[in-house]
Amino acid sequence: MIRWLVSIVTCMMLFLWISPVFGQDSTRQKGSRIELSLEGMAGVSFGDKMVAFNVGGPNLLLALGSDWRIGFAAFPSFFVRDSKTGARLGVGGRVDYKKLVLFTSFYHFDTREIWVGTVGLGYKFHKSSQKK
Numbered sequence: 001m002i003r004w005l006v007s008i009v010t011c012m013m014l015f016l017w018i019s020p021v022f023g024q025d026s027t028r029q030k031g032s033r034i035e036l037s038l039e040g041m042a043g044v045s046f047g048d049k050m051v052a053f054n055v056g057g058p059n060l061l062l063a064l065g066s067d068w069r070i071g072f073a074a075f076p077s078f079f080v081r082d083s084k085t086g087a088r089l090g091v092g093g094r095v096d097y098k099k100l101v102l103f104t105s106f107y108h109f110d111t112r113e114i115w116v117g118t119v120g121l122g123y124k125f126h127k128s129s130q131k132k
Contacts (some may be wrong), residue, residue, distance in 0.1 A: 017084035035127075041101055043122025045077075045090075052118055054090065054105060063098065069096040075105045081116070090118070099124045 041056030052075075059073035075090040090105030101122035106115050 028068070035121050035126040039126045039127055041077075041122045041124045043101060043103060045075075045103065045105055045118035045120025045122045047116055047118030050079055050081040050107075050116055050118060052077040052088075052090065052105065052107075052120070054120060054122065056101075056122070056124070057089070059094065061094075072095070073103065075103070077105065077107070079107070092117075096124065100128075 041054075043054045043056075045052045045054055054075040054077045057074035057076050059071055061069040061071035061073075062068050071094060073092065073094050075092065076087070077090050078087050079085065088107045090107045092104040092106050094101055094103035102120075103115060103122060103126055104119050106117045108115050
């Protein structure tokens, strides 16, 4: 379990370190027709004997000024629980502050008819707005 957790956190940190190269610079050269950017949210959440790598799915957010947003979201996730891996769609709330996201996600497991909750932290990637 610890090995999986270290691997997931290491991959996420590498992803966060490399991604600004592709997703944050939106300068456009004359004649360029192709733009490459990364948009969305990536995060890691932890719960009872569970760790999940989450990406931002559909969400409904209420903007509170220019920096804060709160709302509900779905989180497509890859998880490790009880030393077993799988993929699930989590649902829960999120609070966004600039590019950081604090979220809770809840996953339903049919075999035992239980819901498992996690709490996580994520980072939002957005294409920089370009002024002309």
